[in-house]
Amino acid sequence: MEKAYLLHNQSEDSTLKLKTPVFAFLPFFNHYSSRSRSHQPDDLVTYMVADDLSVTPMSMTSTMALFKKYNIQEVDVLEEKVVSIGLEEALHLLYCALHSNEALTNVFL
Numbered sequence: 565m566e567k568a569y570l571l572h573n574q575s576e577d578s579t580l581k582l583k584t585p586v587f588a589f590l591p592f593f594n595h596y597s598s599r600s601r602s603h604q605p606d607d608l609v610t611y612m613v614a615d616d617l618s619v620t621p622m623s624m625t626s627t628m629a630l631f632k633k634y635n636i637q638e639v640d641v642l643e644e645k646v647v648s649i650g651l652e653e654a655l656h657l658l659y660c661a662l663h664s665n666e667a668l669t670n671v672f673l
Contacts, residue, residue: 616665647672 610622612630620626636642649657653671660667 613668615668617661617667645672 611619612622612626613619614630630636647653657667657671660670664670
């Protein structure tokens, strides 16, 4: 393997023998995606997480589509809930996400 393909802290032996653990950081949100070239925030981006853990950007169109999907006629029946997620909640959320389409309801209500 050529040295050009190695990181500064790797040797040929370490990559071939796989003794060095490899970690990857996969960002959920690129902080530059909502910024202009001057790196100043253009607008605040808000996301909506549904009970099945689908994530969509919050907009009037997506909100109205969600109301129609669940046959919500009046906004008064909705409730906003702020939750804290620790290790126990995260593990329970992961378990419910794998076994149900109502993960948020099962964990937080």
